[in-house]
Amino acid sequence: MRKPVRLSFIRPMEPELVEQPPKGDDWSHEVKFDGYRSQLVKDDEGIRIFTKAGIDWTAKYKPLAEEAASLKAGSFIIEGEMIVLNEKGLSNFDALRSAITRRPQDLYLVAFDLLHLNGHDLRDLPLQDRREVLQALIPAGGHIQFSEALPGAGDAVYHLACETNLEGIVSKRLDSVYRSGATMSWRKIKCYVEAEMDIIGVQREAGKPAMVLMADQGRYMGGAFVTFKADKRQALWDRVQGKAGAPPPKGLAKQKAEWLKPGLVGRVKFLKGEETLRHASLKDFREK
Structure with missing residues (x-):
């Protein structure tokens, strides 16, 4: 058997x-x-x-x-x-x-x-x-x-x-x-690609990696990790401080984030061929 x-x-x-x-x-x-x-x-x-x-x-x-x-x-x-x-x-x-x-x-x-x-x-x-x-x-x-x-x-x-x-x-x-x-x-x-997008918010929680929230021509794209060294990271937070206090964008009120007034742009590296940001990291930033 x-x-x-x-x-x-x-x-x-x-x-x-x-x-x-x-x-x-x-x-x-x-x-x-x-x-x-x-x-x-x-x-x-x-x-x-x-x-x-x-x-x-x-x-x-x-x-x-x-x-x-x-x-x-x-x-x-x-x-x-x-x-x-x-x-x-x-x-x-x-x-x-x-x-x-x-x-x-x-x-x-x-x-x-x-x-x-x-x-x-x-x-x-x-x-x-x-x-x-x-x-x-x-x-x-x-x-x-x-x-x-x-x-x-x-x-x-x-x-x-x-x-x-x-x-x-x-x-x-x-x-x-x-x-x-x-x-x-x-x-x-x-495969990755880099592009410039607007930084519309930041997420900083104890014990978690810092992240910026991005939008492209008004469309929310998701988050990108901040991996800068200390001096550049502090320069980013100084810029963020000057733009903090914006209301949550439409549809994003439930996100635990510090929302920013317009004017800060980030260059982000992310997985190619995606409709939203995946495996994304912030490479640089500038004022508009």
Whole structure:
């Protein structure tokens, strides 16, 4: 009598954030999709889809769970990124949460690794071999898609990704085995852009990083961390003091912030391809 297959969530392997892609032919490079890291599990209990933290979100991803049941394997653990696409065909993080609750049929799971298949633990196999088996498992044309490696050297792939408004790339050693936790065998390189925006408020709370709140042509964009050294930071706070006392902008009264009168502009570095500021930091400031 066959022993029932029971598979458990595996803590993810985490790429380290670096400034530049690695060099050499020992690496593959994939698009860094802007979504929720997810783990797709099939065993004798059926299909389950877990978040990065191991929370069961199968009910939220019902259309994808139904599609996963048709993959031609008795059991598996597939890793991927849950995304929704915008009108340009790019992953859109801002629209993801509403898509999960209102239109889950529009979600895609971009699969990039295979940890378990038909009773076999594949984590000790090289990445290249795991992905080859994964690609053969996933049929074309569905909402579960294979994350293709991008051809070319890391620098060229990264440049192309940033030029086309992608979030960045993930570079992985072709011979890397799968181990939970942070690793330099996988590296993520994000695309950033810099722009000038109005500083409309500041948030300074004890024990938390200081942040400026930004607007672009009257539209609230979010916050950027202040990482200046002491002298430049003090110069910013002196400017802020001279402009403090403005009423909260419309729709932002619930924000715990010190609101500023117009006239202070900041140059902010933030993740490219986003509708609001993400992973943003203030690089400089000036008076209008």
